[in-house]
Amino acid sequence: MTGNFLLLFLVLFPILGGLVSYFIGKKSRIARDYFADFICVVEFFTALYSYKFIGSEFFAPGVCGFGLKFTLDGFRYIYSVIITFMWAVTTIFSREYLRGHRNRNRYYFYILMTLSSIMGVFLSGDLYTTFIFFEMMSLFSYIMVVQEENHEAQRAAQTYLAIAIIGGLATLTGLILFYAKVGTLDIKSFSTLNPEIKNSLYIPGILIFTGFAAKAAIFPSHIWLPTAHTAAPAPSSALLSGLLTKSGLFGIIVLSSGVFIHDSLWGFMLLVLAVITMVLGAVLAVFSINLKRTLACSSMSQLGFILTGISMQCFLGAENDLAVRGTVLYMIGHSLVKLVLFLCAGVVHMNTHQLNLNDIKGFGRGKKILMFAFIMGGLGLMGAPLWNGYLGKTLIHESIVEYIHEGKFALSFMSASSEKLMFEICEWLFLISGGLTTAYVIKLFIALFIMKPSPDLHQKPVYLSLPNKIILTISALILPIIGFLPYDTGDKISVLASGFMNAPEHHHFVNYFSFENLEGSVISISIGIIVYFLFIKKFLIREEKYLDLWPEKLNIENYFFRPVIGVILPFIGAFVARFTDFITAEPIRLMLMNISRIKFVRPPEDLDFGFYKDDGKADTIGTLLPSSLAYGLMTFAIGLLFVISFLMS
Numbered sequence: 001m002t003g004n005f006l007l008l009f010l011v012l013f014p015i016l017g018g019l020v021s022y023f024i025g026k027k028s029r030i031a032r033d034y035f036a037d038f039i040c041v042v043e044f045f046t047a048l049y050s051y052k053f054i055g056s057e058f059f060a061p062g063v064c065g066f067g068l069k070f071t072l073d074g075f076r077y078i079y080s081v082i083i084t085f086m087w088a089v090t091t092i093f094s095r096e097y098l099r100g101h102r103n104r105n106r107y108y109f110y111i112l113m114t115l116s117s118i119m120g121v122f123l124s125g126d127l128y129t130t131f132i133f134f135e136m137m138s139l140f141s142y143i144m145v146v147q148e149e150n151h152e153a154q155r156a157a158q159t160y161l162a163i164a165i166i167g168g169l170a171t172l173t174g175l176i177l178f179y180a181k182v183g184t185l186d187i188k189s190f191s192t193l194n195p196e197i198k199n200s201l202y203i204p205g206i207l208i209f210t211g212f213a214a215k216a217a218i219f220p221s222h223i224w225l226p227t228a229h230t231a232a233p234a235p236s237s238a239l240l241s242g243l244l245t246k247s248g249l250f251g252i253i254v255l256s257s258g259v260f261i262h263d264s265l266w267g268f269m270l271l272v273l274a275v276i277t278m279v280l281g282a283v284l285a286v287f288s289i290n291l292k293r294t295l296a297c298s299s300m301s302q303l304g305f306i307l308t309g310i311s312m313q314c315f316l317g318a319e320n321d322l323a324v325r326g327t328v329l330y331m332i333g334h335s336l337v338k339l340v341l342f343l344c345a346g347v348v349h350m351n352t353h354q355l356n357l358n359d360i361k362g363f364g365r366g367k368k369i370l371m372f373a374f375i376m377g378g379l380g381l382m383g384a385p386l387w388n389g390y391l392g393k394t395l396i397h398e399s400i401v402e403y404i405h406e407g408k409f410a411l412s413f414m415s416a417s418s419e420k421l422m423f424e425i426c427e428w429l430f431l432i433s434g435g436l437t438t439a440y441v442i443k444l445f446i447a448l449f450i451m452k453p454s455p456d457l458h459q460k461p462v463y464l465s466l467p468n469k470i471i472l473t474i475s476a477l478i479l480p481i482i483g484f485l486p487y488d489t490g491d492k493i494s495v496l497a498s499g500f501m502n503a504p505e506h507h508h509f510v511n512y513f514s515f516e517n518l519e520g521s522v523i524s525i526s527i528g529i530i531v532y533f534l535f536i537k538k539f540l541i542r543e544e545k546y547l548d549l550w551p552e553k554l555n556i557e558n559y560f561f562r563p564v565i566g567v568i569l570p571f572i573g574a575f576v577a578r579f580t581d582f583i584t585a586e587p588i589r590l591m592l593m594n595i596s597r598i599k600f601v602r603p604p605e606d607l608d609f610g611f612y613k614d615d616g617k618a619d620t621i622g623t624l625l626p627s628s629l630a631y632g633l634m635t636f637a638i639g640l641l642f643v644i645s646f647l648m649s
Contacts, residue, residue, distance in 0.1 A: 003058035006050055007070040010080065011120045011133075013043060018112030025105035033095045036108045040091045043115065044084035051077060057125060064132060069125035069186070075328065075500030078493060079122050079250075082332060083243055086339050087115050089471050090235035093343055096465045097235055097350050103147065107233075110143040114239075117141075121247045127175060127185040127208070130251060134171075138164035138215070141244055144236035145228045156227035163224045167214030171251075174207025190258030191502050198260065205255055205266070212255075216248025218307060219277040222300050223556060226284070229296030230355070234346025237292060241299040241342060242335040249306060249331060256310050257324075257501040264410035267314025274311055275429055278304025282436035286443070286536065287550040291355045292345050294440055295338065298381065301433060302334045308430065309396040313501060315403050315410060322402060322510070324503035325494035326395025332493065333380060333388040333482070340377035340476050344370060347472075348448070351463050357444075357546045362453030369469050371449055376476035378441040380483070382528070383434055385513065385521055388482035391490040393434065394512060397520045400427045431524050438528020443536050451544060486512050 001008075017039030025032035054077055061067040072080075091111060098104050117140055120133030142164070146157035179185055181200055182193065193201075210221075217225040225245070229237045252270075260266035281301030288294040309327035313320040345355070347370055354360050364370050376387070383393035400423060409419040464472070482489045495507055511517065540547050 001058070001060045003070075004053055004056035004072070005058065006046070006053055007056065007058040007072060007123055008060070010043065010046060010050065011070065011116055011123060013046070014039060014112040014116035014119070017043075018109045018116070021112060022105060022109040025108065029104065032105065032108060036112065037088070037092050037095075039112060040084065040088040040115070043119075044081070044088045047077075047080040047084040050080065059125075064128075066126075066128045066185075068129045068132070070120075070123040070129065071125035071188075072123065073500050074496035074498075076122055078328075078332065078497050079246070080119065082335055083115070083118060083122065086239065086242055086335065087111075089339060089343075089475055090238050092471055093346065093468050094233070094235045096468055097233060097346050101148075101233075103149070106143065107147055110140050111236075114140040114144065114244075118243060118247055122250060124187075126187055127178075127251075127254065130187075130254070131168075131171060131175060134211075134215070134247060134251070135164075135168050137244065137247060138168060141240065144240065145232045147233055147236065148231065150231075152227075153231040156224070156231035160224040160228045163214045163221055167211035167221065169211075170207045170214075171211025174204045174210070177204035178208065187254055187258060190254070191261050193259065198263070201259060202266075205259055206269075209252060209255055212248040212251030213273070214248065216245050216252060216303055216307075217277075217300050218248075218273050218303065219280060219300075220556070222277060222281070225300050226288075226293050226296045229299070229342075230290060230293045234292070234342050234349055237296070237345070238339045238342035241296065242338040245299065245303055246331055246335060249303070249310070252307070253310060253327070253501060256314055260314065261502055262317040262320075263314050267311045268411060270307055270311035270314065271426065274304045274307035275426055276304070277301070277307065278433045279429055279436075280304075282433045282440070284550070285440040286436055286531070287540070287548075288440075289357045289546040289548050291348060291357060291360060291444065291448075292342070293355070294444060295341055295345060298437065298440065299334070299338060301437065302330075302381070305393065305396065305430070305433070306330045306334065308426075309392075309399065312396065312399040312403065316399060317410075318504055319402075319406075320399070321498070321504050321506070321508050322395050323399035324498045324501045325491075325507070326392050326397075326399055327501065328392075328494045328497045329388075329490050330392030330396060333392050333479075336475070336478055336482075337377050337380040337389060340373055340472070340479065341381065343468075343472055343475065344374045344377065347464055347468075357447045359454065361447045361451040361544075361546075362449075364448040365450075365453065367463060369464065369473060373472045373476040374445065374448065376479045378445060380479040382438045382441050382525060383521055384525065385518060386480060386483045388479045388490070390483055390521055391486050391512065394517050394520060395494075395510065397427070397430060398510070398517065400430065431520060432527055434521075434524030435527025435531060438525050439531035439536060442528065442532045447546070 017036070021032050021036050021039065024035050050072060054072055054074060056072050058070045059067060060069075091108075094107070094111075098107065101107075114137055117133045117137035121130055121137060124130040124133060138161075142157055142161050145160050146153050175185065178201065181197065181204065214221040214224075225241075229240055232240060256266060256270065278301050281297050281299070281304060285294045285297035285301060288297055306327060309323050309330055312323035313327065316323055348360050348363055349355055352360050352363060364374065379387040380389040383389040404420060404423050404427070407416070407420070409416045411419050414422070491507075491510075498507070540549060
């Protein structure tokens with residue numbers, strides 16, 4: 001093993017902490033809770049301290065065959081700090097939130113294992129290491145979704161795991177093809193690939209992208225996100241929304257800023273998916289009447305905004321500074337905003353045990369700290385000037401405007417006028433989606449803090465403990481600090497992180513508070529106010545009651561994905577397996593059909609291995625072979641060998 005062992009410590013320390021905390025929990029629940037807090041706080045300060053080691057690497061040869069490689073640059077450093085900060089906050093918050101819940105020992109163990117896995121993803125120096133920790137993270141985080149073990153949680157966890165496995169298999173297939181073409185999975189080498197070979201990398205790239213997009217909840221693999229976030233405990237929802245989705249974006253950035261750097265065709269694919277995800281998520285959030293589901297659909301929409309920024313990096317080429325910095329700041333801003341808002345949702349749920357807006361309306365009245373935190377998170381999510389979300393949203397919007405005004409349109413299959421029109425439409429969809437964000441933030445605020453409470457609304461004497469009041473206030477204060485000091489915070493952070501995305505060395509100065517930049521935010525907020533008063537208040541609220549008017553038949557999880565995964569794919573798999581068995585067994589049967597004198601006697605200990613006649617009589621080899629489980633497995637293995645040989649050729 002060579003390199004900086006601090007990187008290895010950041011990855012492995014939570015695993016060790018998880019194992020120790022599990023055994024401590026067998027003796028003392030209180031000691032376990034505080035020990036888990038201690039592990040996360042140590043991890044946070046270690047991540048902060050690692051700033052002086054930016055540029056270092058660590059390599060463990062032979063581990064898992066190819067070896068594991070970790071590296072630390074500006075982007076990885078920033079996200080290591082954010083990950084560990086959010087993990088520390090949510091772990092401390094969990095003490096009060098999970099009081100009285102079952103399976104807390106399991107919860108803390110898997111929370112720390114997931115922390116280790118996501119640190120492995122963000123510190124990975126090659127896609128092999130990324131994939132290993134990405135899959136570990138998917139399996140460990142499954143427990144975060146299913147924690148409550150009720151019907152809703154089990155169903156959501158099924159969907160989450162199915163999407164994770166299918167995406168993981170797609171990524172693994174893509175990595176095999178990619179390595180066969182390129183001969184390396186080292187992330188640093190991707191931007192220097194021979195341009196002539198890139199045309200042969202689209203299929204591997206799309207397969208790899210599929211797995212990462214599934215975790216990032218990009219349409220159409222977004223279906224796990226609304227149900228998983230709603231079913232999981234609120235601290236887990238904050239991590240799922242704020243961080244685990246960003247691990248998918250990490251992989252997409254590696255592909256888009258490395259393998260397909262400045263590739264407009266790849267950027268077009270991303271842009272189409274981004275716009276659909278951005279608009280659909282915002283629409284779903286407007287119609288939702290469940291607090292956490294609204295925030296989950298909001299996350300889907302915000303991930304579409306971020307993917308728009310990644311796509312604009314491809315279109316703008318070497319002049320993509322605004323898009324790069326906007327992507328960085330939007331990712332960071334969304335992570336911090338969703339930490340605050342999901343913790344606010346956690347406060348509501350642990351006091352009322354409800355999430356439906358009709359059941360929790362008016363809960364926040366008179367609760368100043370909860371109101372302050374929600375306002376900070378809401379303004380950050382809306383992209384209001386002087387809050388953190390404004391910076392990233394402004395830079396991505398300006399990158400679209402810059403591309404339109406420059407007129408250097410790059411899509412060969414589209415005329416310049418058509419491409420210009422397409423981007424003008426995208427710009428308006430960007431602004432309208434931002435307006436819908438404002439609309440559902442207003443909806444949630446009025447429901448929680450303005451409406452009169454229901455007569456049967458349950459209220460605790462003390463709605464939030466002092467430690468949780470402190471961490472919620474600190475988390476909320478970060479959002480306006482970044483927004484009020486954009487040049488001392490946002491610009492420095494984005495410049496430090498931009499090297500990971502191969503941004504140009506020269507960085508544009510941006511006057512965030514000029515009329516041109518404020519105009520986009522003002523338009524979006526104005527659209528949001530109009531949507532709330534002319535649509536939500538008029539059509540989605542009747543007599544102080546929120547109406548659930550989203551058509552059930554538009555639920556693509558129930559009417560498309562579950563039938564496909566549960567019925568159609570198994571049928572296709574069985575058909576292919578039977579057809580393969582038939583075409584390989586028939587020639588053998590024809591060759592052996594005349595050897596009828598050779599007899600076989602059923603071994604009594606082999607009742608479940610092969611297929612035999614019920615009367616126990618001897619069977620011929622010609623009848624036995626095509627029906628044997630062992631023979632079926634053998635032909636399946638032969639088929640796999642043919643597939644692998646084809647893929648590697």
